[in-house]
Amino acid sequence: MKAKLWGVRGSLPAPYTPEYLEKKVRGLLQDYGEYLKDNAEGDVDGFLNQTERHRYQGFGGHTACVEISTDSSQLVIDGGSGLRRLGEKMMLGPAGLGRGEMHILMTHFHWDHIIGLPFFIPLFVPGNDIHFYAVQEDLEERIRAVFRKPNFPVPYEALPSKIHYHQIAARQPKAVGDIVVTPYELDHPDPCWGLRIENKGRVLTYAVDTECNRLSRKEMGEDAKLYENSHVLIFDAQYSFLEAAEKVNWGHASAPVGLDLAIREGIERVYFVHHDPAASDEKIMKSAAQTAEYFNKLKETYVKKNEPLPNVEWSFAPEGITIEI
C-alpha cells in the first residue's frame, strides 16, 4: 500500500510569490557559484545532491489530497487543490476515456479539503463513476454546494459523470476494494474524521485535521483505536507548539504532539503535513529543527532513567512524495 501526497498545505493553497521564488533562485545560484570553485562545471546533480531538498523543491503549495493505492485498488482522501493534479494523472488512464471508477473519501468540508473538487476533470467526463464517501450525513449536499452559482459557473446538475454517495458508519470498517478504512473522530471545530487505513496487515493513520485536545487513551475513548497498532502516521502539524497552544479551538496541532503520540503507540514513522499557508519553506524547516531539539532532549531524559524511547522516524513532508506503508 502506498500513499502519495498531492497536497500538504492547510487552510489555503500557498503558491510561491515571484519575490520569494527569486530569493530562492538567487540563493541557489550563489551557492552553485561557490560549489563550482571546487567542483566541475555542469555538475548540477552533484550540487543538488548536497543541497537541502527544501531549497530547490520546497514543500509545495497545494492543499490536502492523498492518493492511497494498492496493486488493485485506489482511494483518494479529500479534495483539496492537490486533487486537480491527481485528476490530470487519472485522465491519462481509463478516466480519460469515460471508463474510470474513482473513490473519494471526505474527512470534512472545510474549504481547503474541497477546493479542488470543481477542477477534478474526471467529474466532467461522461461515463466515469465517482464514488464519494463520508461519515457526515449531508455529504451529497456538501458536494453539490461546491458546484453552485455564483461560486462556480458549472452547476452540479450539468456534471456528466455518474456520482454516487456513500455514508459510512463512524468507527466501523469500510472496504474500498482491498483497502479497509475505519473513521475515528478528530478534535476539530467542525466534525472531522481521521482514518485508519489498512491493507495486508499494514496500517496507515491519517489524522488531519486535528487539534488533539484529547490526549490520553482514556480521554480519546473509542477514538484511541485510530492510533493503535499503526505503522505510519500522517499528522496535522500546522503550527509550532507555542502557536498551537495560543490558537485554542483553531483545530490544528504541532509536530511534538504527533511525535509523542507515535512514541506512545509504537508507530514507526510520522509525516507532518497541513503546513500553514503563511509558513515559508524556511519556517517549516525551523519547526523541524525545533522538533528535533525537543525529541533529542526527551530521549536524553528517558536514557537517564534507563528507559530508552522507541525509535521513530519522522519528517515534515513535502508535496509529491510517495510513502510506502
Place this chain on the structure above:
Amino acid sequence: MKQFEVEAEQSGEQLTLRFSGFLNEEADFTQIPESQAQNVALNLEQLEGSNSLGLKKWISWITPVSQTAQITIEKAPPEIVNQMSILSGFVPKGAKVSSIFVPYYCDSCGHEENILFENGSGFVTGTAATKPGYRIDDRPCTQCGADAEADVLPEAYFKFLFQK
C-alpha cells in the same frame, strides 16, 4: 517514569504546589484543590521531565490560574528548563521564575550535580527597564574540589528568559 503527583499546601494567601513524577498526558490536574490564593508557588524540584502532551495539559491548567494569581516557578530541574526553552508556553505571561537547577560536571572526577541558580544572582529575568541575563561560572566540585563546569549550552539553556 513515576506517575505525576501534586501536593498542595496553603498558608494564608500563599498556595504552594509541589509536583513530582513525569508530566505527560496522564497528568491529573483535578487533584489540585481549588483555591483563591493570590500567590501560587510551583515547586518543580521533583519533576522528572515532561513531554509535549503533558505540557499541553500544563498550559490548559496554568493559563486560567495565572489570570487570577501571581505564579512563581521555583527549583525547575534541567529536564523542565530544557522544555521551557525549546517548546515555550510552560511559563505563562506574568509568572516569575525564582530559581532553576543548572547541571554541572566535573572533568576531574566525573561527578555530576545540579546547582541551584536563583533569580537575581545566577540569572535575572527582564523588566521594562532591564534586559534578562545569566552568568555561569565554574563552581568547586562538591566531591573533589576541582573546578566543575556547567554542562549546558548557555544560550540554549537560558532561552526561556528571552521569550516574550
